Amino acid sequence: MDPILEQKFINWYDEYADAIFRHCYFRVNNRELAKELVQETFIRVFEYFKKHEIENVKPFLYKVATNLVIDYFRKKRIKEISIEELYEKQGFEPASSSSQEIISSLEIKDILQGLNQLEDGDRQVVMMRYFDGLEPKEIAEILNENSNIISVRLSRAIKKLKELLLKNGK
Amino acid sequence: MENKLKQILEKTKLIKLDQQEKMEIRRALLNFIRTQPVRAREIVRPILQERSILTKIILILKKPMPAIIVFLIVALATGGGVSLAAQQALPQDILYPIKININEKVRSALAFSPEAKAEIELELAEKRVEEAEQLAVEGKLNSAAQAQVKQNFDRHTSKIKEKIEQFGAEGKTELALQLASNLEASLKAHGKILVQLSLKGDENVRNLAKEVKIKSEDAANWREKEESKVGAEADVKTAAEGRLKAVLNKIEEVGKFIANSRVSAEAKTEAEARLKTARDSASEGKTQIEAQEYNQAFLALAKAHRLAQEAKLTITAEQRLKIHLPSTTTTIDEIGAETEKEEEKTEIKTEEETEGEIKEGIGGETKVRKGINVEVEP
Numbered sequence: 269m270d271p272i273l274e275q276k277f278i279n280w281y282d283e284y285a286d287a288i289f290r291h292c293y294f295r296v297n298n299r300e301l302a303k304e305l306v307q308e309t310f311i312r313v314f315e316y317f318k319k320h321e322i323e324n325v326k327p328f329l330y331k332v333a334t335n336l337v338i339d340y341f342r343k344k345r346i347k348e349i350s351i352e353e354l355y356e357k358q359g360f361e362p363a364s365s366s367s368q369e370i371i372s373s374l375e376i377k378d379i380l381q382g383l384n385q386l387e388d389g390d391r392q393v394v395m396m397r398y399f400d401g402l403e404p405k406e407i408a409e410i411l412n413e414n415s416n417i418i419s420v421r422l423s424r425a426i427k428k429l430k431e432l433l434l435k436n437g438k
Numbered sequence: 439m440e441n442k443l444k445q446i447l448e449k450t451k452l453i454k455l456d457q458q459e460k461m462e463i464r465r466a467l468l469n470f471i472r473t474q475p476v477r478a479r480e481i482v483r484p485i486l487q488e489r490s491i492l493t494k495i496i497l498i499l500k501k502p503m504p505a506i507i508v509f510l511i512v513a514l515a516t517g518g519g520v521s522l523a524a525q526q527a528l529p530q531d532i533l534y535p536i537k538i539n540i541n542e543k544v545r546s547a548l549a550f551s552p553e554a555k556a557e558i559e560l561e562l563a564e565k566r567v568e569e570a571e572q573l574a575v576e577g578k579l580n581s582a583a584q585a586q587v588k589q590n591f592d593r594h595t596s597k598i599k600e601k602i603e604q605f606g607a608e609g610k611t612e613l614a615l616q617l618a619s620n621l622e623a624s625l626k627a628h629g630k631i632l633v634q635l636s637l638k639g640d641e642n643v644r645n646l647a648k649e650v651k652i653k654s655e656d657a658a659n660w661r662e663k664e665e666s667k668v669g670a671e672a673d674v675k676t677a678a679e680g681r682l683k684a685v686l687n688k689i690e691e692v693g694k695f696i697a698n699s700r701v702s703a704e705a706k707t708e709a710e711a712r713l714k715t716a717r718d719s720a721s722e723g724k725t726q727i728e729a730q731e732y733n734q735a736f737l738a739l740a741k742a743h744r745l746a747q748e749a750k751l752t753i754t755a756e757q758r759l760k761i762h763l764p765s766t767t768t769t770i771d772e773i774g775a776e777t778e779k780e781e782e783k784t785e786i787k788t789e790e791e792t793e794g795e796i797k798e799g800i801g802g803e804t805k806v807r808k809g810i811n812v813e814v815e816p
Contacts, residue, residue, distance in 0.1 A: 271525075271542070274471060281464060282554060286454035293453060303455070307463050311470055379442060398443040399450050426440065 277317055280325050281310055288333050291400050295337045305340070309333040327409035330402065334410060382432040390425035397422055457613060458684045461557065466691060468561065473757075528569050529583040538562075538590060556601040556617055563594035563621070567628045567650060568758065574635040574643045575759045584642040588649055595621070595653050602660050611667050612680060618661035619681075619740055623747040625654035630748060631755055658740075665736050674732045681739045682727060685720050688743055689713060692750045701756045709752040716745035 288309055293302040309332045313322070322328055383391055396407045404422060408415035455463070527533040542562055570587045573579040579587075598621055605614035632647035696709045719742035726735035 277471070278464070278468065278554070281467060282551065285460055285463065289455050290450060290453050294450070303459060303463060306455070307466055310463075310467050314467070314471060379446065394443070398447050401447050401451070426443070 277314055284326065284329050287400065288329055291330060291333050292337060294399050296340065305333060305336050308336055327406045331410045378433055378436065381436060382429050385432050386425060386428060390421065390428060393418060393422050394425050394429065458616060462687055462691065464557065528573055529586045552601065553613060556598065559594050559597045559601065560621055563591060563598060564624050566591040566594060570646055571631055571635060571759055574640065579640065579642045581642055584646055587646065599660065606664055606667065611664055612677065615661060615664040618657055618664055619743055622654055622657035622661055623744040625650055625657055626744050627748040627751045629654055631751060661740065678727050678732045678735045681736060682723055685739045685742045689716055689720060689746045692746045695750055696753055699753045701753050705752055705756045709749045712745055712749035712752060716742045716749060719745060
């Protein structure tokens with residue numbers, strides 16, 4: 269392997285490993301599994317990178333990770349675990365002492381509950397925007413959509429979420 | 439509403455891989471990359487060349503490293519073919535200097551964090567030993583090659599030592615400990631391979647085996663030094679549990695590696711047997727943590743780590759060197775003693791050997807030998 273390309277790939281890992289881990293972790297809620305998915309994501313990306321140039325690696329990594337998570341749930345033949353269910357059952361397996369406090373606030377719990385009532389597509393964009401911190405343009409690239417469509421879907425989803433929270437609050 | 443969501447975003451950022459996990463996956467990826475055949479990307483190279491030249495120029499402007507400039511010249515003049523070919527070069531090959539002076543320095547210069555740089559040094563130290571092993575198998579490790587390997591190997595290990603000290607001084611004890619422990623595990627495991635190879639009686643291989651053994655002992659000393667700091671930092675329990683987790687991860691990783699490898703059934707069985715002893719050692723460490731015997735726990739965990747590394751090397755040695763290495767308890771000192779017998783040199787007996795007992799760690803388990811008598815024919 270050309271040392272420059274090898275280093276370029278490893279720099280991607282150094283930069284994005286935590287973000288991809290977080291992405292997988294919030295969807296499978298299992299630290300070990302999330303780590304495996306991170307490794308697999310980078311291996312898949314490397315396999316591609318061996319043969320082709322990658323213009324914009326960040327959305328590419330998320331795309332691969334998203335597909336791997338979907339594959340995982342498909343193989344296991346289970347429906348994607350609902351976020352609320354995860355919280356109720358295990359209170360989010362703590363990744364570190366600080367992550368426990370993340371979920372502890374009631375406000376956030378409410379939001380998670382509301383998120384869970386959204387349609388899959390809406391929930392996906394909200395999570396990508398506010399859990400992964402991706403820009404609408406990046407989400408659009410990951411989901412092969414037009415970025416206008418994503419922006420619209422996002423604001424619609426947030427509106428729905430707000431309504432749900434108001435309703436739940438009553 | 440959006441503010442609340444933004445708060446979530448701020449908080450979720452706290453969820454990440456811990457340092458050890460991140461390094462482990464990194465190593466696994468690098469191992470994976472290294473086992474890949476040289477890529478078939480040449481077809482697209484002409485198109486890419488323009489963009490990559492631009493990137494390379496930007497890099498030069500940012501970091502005026504001579505190695506990078508030389509690399510560029512070489513890469514431009516040859517379309518990258520030479521530096522790629524040099525990757526496979528062994529000591530005494532014409533392209534070997536390009537490999538170690540250009541390719542590898544470029545890698546190191548392009549690594550961002552001190553952690554990443556330390557990892558690279560560790561890999562390069564391992565690579566030097568692997569090259570020597572390759573030469574030894576081919577019967578080509580002459581004294582010039584051995585000297586070259588030793589010189590470069592020393593360079594990498596002293597850089598690793600610097601990094602360990604640097605991390606230690608910066609209070610990154612965990613990281614320092616991990617680095618020292620990885621180096622120790624790797625060198626002990628490689629030492630064992632070299633001992634196997636030196637059974638053929640090649641003196642250069644034997645000298646190198648001794649050299650690697652000395653360095654592995656140095657690494658053990660560095661590790662112990664860092665471990666003693668852990669004690670001072672009061673949070674021994676957390677540190678010990680961290681080690682346990684790292685070792686269990688390592689064992690799991692090696693387990694998968696063995697399962698997925700394509701080697702002879704013999705090598706697989708043997709690697710699995712070694713991994714089992716690593717598991718035993720790890721559970722011993724766990725018991726000791728529970729009993730709050732942290733020093734003992736660290737020792738058991740270091741051993742578990744080393745055994746796991748050996749298990750992995752059993753496989754990679756067969757893949758890389760195309761030879762099978764049966765398990766051995768022979769140590770480098772024993773080989774030394776036998777040769778002395780053959781050569782009838784009494785004066786070479788080291789002071790260590792004339793002492794009552796020698797503690798020997800290279801054979802995987804620590805064993806104590808009582809007074810060695812080297813028989814000498816009159």
